Amino acid sequence: MSKVVLSTALLLGGVEVVAAQHASAATNSVMSYVNVRDEEGLNANGAHVVLFDGDKQVASAVTDSNGRASFDALEDNKIYRIEVEGVKISNAYFKKGNDLNVAVLREALPSAPAVVANTAGATFTAHVINKDMQNVANQKVDLYDITAGAVFYKSMMTAADGNVVFDVPAGRNFAVYVNGVNQGYTLRGVEGSKLENTFLSTRKGKANITQKHSLRQYL
Known part of the structure; x- marks a missing residue:
């Protein structure tokens, strides 16, 4: 159930609603994404992406065939540190609602074939x-x-x-x-x-x- 918090102000003997803020569990369902690619710009499928709050692990996901790891239920106003396959991503900070692209050397990615065999x-x-x-x-x-x-x-x-x-x-x-x-x-x-x-x-x-x-x- 949504909780409505109302701010009111007295105006000329009447009551005017000047702000309405909705606090709902639905806000926690905002999706956030980390897109992982190698140095050639190819999508990294099956890469393990972990989010940290300081040194504490708070969430993890595995990238899909498009190289995308999806997260929900992240906290508002938190900045997370990212690791991909145990590799710390420097200068990349992640917040709720972000759609962030990161690059990782191909040799660090899981099950990376030597080359894509069907590439012309x-x-x-x-x-x-x-x-x-x-x-x-x-x-x-x-x-x-x-x-x-x-x-x-x-x-x-x-x-x-x-x-x-x-x-x-x-x-x-x-x-x-x-x-x-x-x-x-x-x-x-x-x-x-x-x-x-x-x-x-x-x-x-x-x-x-x-x-x-x-x-x-x-x-």
Whole structure:
């Protein structure tokens, strides 16, 4: 039941209502939201968001597929501190009724895949040859997503022509490893692009290359 508090004033022998304030339990149902995204602006699904009053935890919620954590029944005139997956969000203060956006590094988010597999992107061809300019088969080529940290993406073995072709998503940065050795080469997927580079192996090859590749200056 709503409680009505009336303020009155005496005016010319009569009574005039000058203010009416409604205090109701319904005010506690005002929704408040924290929207969590990674450094690329992608929604963070399943992230645990906790609100603190000082050092006291007062509420928690998990983000939905839109990266949104919803809170109700927060107190009026309180300022809350935010943590996402145990990470304190600095310079972000939250009040009842707010709709606040926060960014968290992707590596701190739960169950974050290395990349979104169905993201349209580019192809990357790695050519592996030796000092004799021979194609080298059966060389292990690994890609690591280094957009935020270093997350393993995919591993493939070169074919008889020394080539291996990866599909990579747009907007991500990758480091290339050949037989476990970082090649010092970074690629970034741009939608629709066809990327390639040649890397040197000390292994024996079987056939001299017939196509000129842009051998990087390792020698």
